[in-house]
Amino acid sequence: MLTLAQEAAQEAGPVVGAASGLASMAWLLVALPAFGALVLLVGGRRTNAWGHWLGCATVLAAFGYGLALFFDTAGLPAEERTRELDLFSWIGVGSLQIDFGMRLDTLSMVFVLLITGVGGLIHVYASGYLADDPNRRRFFGYFNLFVAAMLILVLGDNFVTLYLGWEGVGLASYLLIGWYQDRPYAATAAKKAFIMNRVGDVGLALAIFLLWRELGTLDYTEVFARVGELSGPTITAIAVLLLLGACGKSGQFPLQSWLPDAMAGPTPVSALIHAATMVTAGVYLIARCSPLYNLTADGRLVVMAVGAVTLLIGCVIGCAYDDFKKVLAYSTVSQIGYMFLAVGLGPFGYALGIFHLLTHGFFKAGLFLGAGSVMHGMNDEGDIRRMGGLRKHMPITFVTFTIGYLALIGFPFLSGYYSKDAIIEAAFGEPGWRGWVFGGAALLGAGLTAFYMTRLFLLVFFGEERWKTLESEDGRAYRPHESPLVMTVPMIVIAIGSAAAGFFLYSGERLVGWLEPNVGALQEHDHGVLPHTAVLALTMGLIALGVLVAWLLFGRGEQPVARPARVSLPVRAARADLYANAVNEWIIERPGIWLTRLAVFLDNKGVDGVVNGTAALLGGTSGRLRRLQTGFVRSYALGMLGGGVLVIAALLVVRYS
């Protein structure tokens, strides 16, 4: 009986209280970075001297407040931890009333800490990384804009505020990917990112329209309380449309190809936006909508399938790339695939997805910061084949990168070990073929991850110092050196996080328990297709195998600087992003270009042609008709006579017929 009551309470959702006291100031979280962005972007060159410090200060202040708010929330009993803060009425017409409000609950608090904490560290790092850029002040303006938008995304208390943040981070991402204005490919990558995101946003928008039509409200609290009123197919439709939005933002199949291109932006951007926070927004969305996904097994199956496909795509392509940041980018794609797989498991995985999201936020940010540090010391070189043996020249970077690397491949007792293994186990817990398919995919992914990360790690930090005999593109010799303190300190802090966060959040089910009021209690499968110990052993074995193979191939002997041209078919496919861009080009881009040209042609010749044609026809006809005017009185007189005769004849005919 008790369990029944508990379940009933859980289905109705948590009690939502009004935010008071410290929490009533929660608008500060958004206002601080937004204020920073405003000052930096409107202030112009006057703020150049101290702009980056203002940028860091606003985010760190937001982190301080977020921390206070977190402890304030933690001090409440579990069922009172969900609070809402209404700020003002945003859009209100008739039955549609959308308030600008914030939902402060356990889920959003976790994100607030991640965004402002990791974000603050990366801000500090960026002030060193971009020290030579004359436009650094503007960079921090965009960066602050991103933090503000991301906080709106996770803090909004309805779907429209979520959408506001959703496209807001998209804008910041667009601006920052295209940061290097003079590089044409950066501009193209930025545009590609925005447009592929917009494709996803259409899904999100349609889900919002559908929810409003069916329920007449868009507030989380009411939607989730009444989602049970919807019919099954409607819920599944909404779930799939939301997933489309999530796929766009999180770089999941089939919208994954923008994320690797997004590496055209500066490395701190890749670390913060395209690894730690923004790209995980899709996972947040699905976890946030857990009451909805709980009701649709079909919808969850689609989520799992997307996650599994993406994690394999990411791993496979990651094995073939030679670009430092692109390998990491595909690794991100693949790790987010794990998170999607986890949240697709429903009540068995929401908390695990968020868990992996957090640990990934740490170690992937750390890896990117390490990559940035390496490239910073290597004349912005990104090709790992031109590196090697860098461990002696960059000791701090080497150590912090090593920790991140080990955490990512799931080395025992580091972060990834806890979060990723939990997902693999949960995937094997699914009944029947699903357990085998999804568990198998996750397991295979773990092995591949170990392989490509070890390859990257060995090529960069070990082996021969291949850069010694080479020059960078601008003709300078490579002089690798350690980065300044302002960059290494954030790297060290994040490395500590990568090492410890997993155990900290895992022990005593800290995170799972914390999230329970908002995503439901984590359930465990009673009997999966494989026992837990077997899964653990298999995972460890595969990881070890991956490392070993990578060491055999890349750890010993000479590595060619030039990329081997004659490679097997799978490698060639992987190098071509598994032909994702080619497919996009042939299915969407080219027909699109032709369609556009056709439309322009039609408009000029067709629609406008009809109009001008009518005008020409009228003009031509009158031109012919005017020939009748000969100017001779006689012909006019004949016309008059003829007319008169006709009229009289007509009258006679009418009269006498």
Next chain:
Amino acid sequence: MTPSYYLLLSALLFAIGAVGVLVRRNAIVVFMCVELMLNAVNLTLVTFSRINGDLDGQIMAFFVMVVAAAEVVVGLAIIMSIFKTRRSASVDDANLLKY
């Protein structure tokens, strides 16, 4: 004597006038033919006045005469000015009404 002969005569005169307007080249002759048509109509009007036994047709005929007189004044003036500029009174030479 039936009035229909008068009508027949006026129709004949009108036809002669109309043909004259159409075929003659000299502007003066064309003009005289117009006058012939007008007078044919006058004859008709007077005839109908007689048939109906009232004065309406005769009054109408006076109007036509006044208009014809006015027309002669304007028309001859135009022909004179054209003749002065072009040294010709042929209607085929003048196509100023064109376009």
Next chain:
Amino acid sequence: MMWLPALLVLPLVGAVVVAFLRRNDRLAKIVALIFSLGVLVLAAGTWASYATDSTDRLQLTVSTEWIPAFGVRFSLGVDGIALVMIALIAVLVPIVLGASWEDKLPDGRTAAGFFSLVLVLESLMIGVFAATDVFLFYVFFEAMLVPMYFLIGRFGGPRRQYAAVKFFLYSLLGGLVMLASVIGLYVVSADRLPEGGTFDWVTLQRIAAEAPLSTQIWLFLGFFIAFAIKAPLVPLHTWLPDAGAEAPVGAGVLLVGVLDKVGTFGFLRYCLPLFPAASRELAPYVLVLAVAGVLYGALVAIGQTDMKRFVTYTSVAHFGFIALGIFAFSSQAHAGAVLYMVNHGISTGMLFLVVGMIIARGGSRLVHDYGGIYTLAPVLAGLFLVAGLSSLALPGMNSFVSEFLVLVGSFPRQPVFTILATVGIIFAALYVLWIYQRVSHGPVRGAALVTGGGDLGAAARPRFPDLSRREIAVLAPLVVLIIGLGIYPKPVLDVITPSVNATMTEVGLSDPVTVQPGGN
């Protein structure tokens, strides 16, 4: 309560005064600007005296005899929809005057003439929105063409004569068709009223709504064609790219920003309330045109090589959204459409101005003559992006609110059309970002920016200065409005909503989604 007559007369007085100052251009400009600011103050007063909680359909009404023989009266009055449009005019005209301050005019034309024509246009545009007598509306509707014809034909670009004549003929054709319907309305009212026919909108609304369906459809079509040309709906849009591209920038802003809104305003004020049965009957056909406009306008915009034509084609797409909102019949969609009319005036107005500033510097309208202007003029490029983002309806900016309202309000009744229109937002991102990328990103390139080839280097580069203080002052109010209305649109929505609800009642439909939040 003489707010509306004052709004009508003040710009006219200004126009006359300015016209007499053609000897002194500078003084003429200053006087014109002062008059337009005076109109802005009057408009603010009008806004303040409009009561949002009143149940009157039309407020601030004024009415006098005009042509008693036909029952024509000179009646003015506003509802929320007309009020926001008048406010938009009052805001845009000073900005347009400021933006045209240093325009190069064709030979023999004086700035006094230009500024005076703009003020005449302002007066007539206010009249067209404030008229509540259908005949008076028609008179303003046609009279409005005259100053615009001269603005395009005398002050425009190289093909200005062609564009002006095309614009005039199209509009005149529509106007004549509408005149037939206006007379038809009079006849219908004369049949049913004991005291004879009338042109009074309020009376006609009552009478015409009861007319049989076939009569309604014919009269509806007369109005609809006129408005569809004006608003432009595909396929009646081809005058707009020519007129917009050849018009001087200031006139183009008013043309696209305000003049075209008379069409969509007409749908809401005349087509729907006067002929509710016909509107409901014909709505699916109109929606086809609207959605075709959204997608087609966007596609053609993507393929444009001329920046000014590009802006007009984006407007064709936007007008599709507005028409969708109007003929989807829900208070959200209607409010969204009205707000869209205001927001489009602001964001496209700004886009037009920024494009005009680029063209004024580079001397070419072609996209491929530019490249990398970000490096040369970052503020200009940044504001170009802001205008573009507002045009693609980025959340947090004004047009998002209206586009969202239109789509969310249209979805319950018209899911298929709404889904198609929603796909249009991808195209919107594509056309804005693509043109921005080509013009603004990358190394400095293009014929307008680099001349003389590589040998001469930077010395041969034409001057491409960043924005002057005047230009920043012109654009700043628009940026403030774009962000302000994106975050807090409530003041405008509060004015619009009662009138929109009244329109819904007149159409005879109720909202498809009526659940009140919190009412479960």
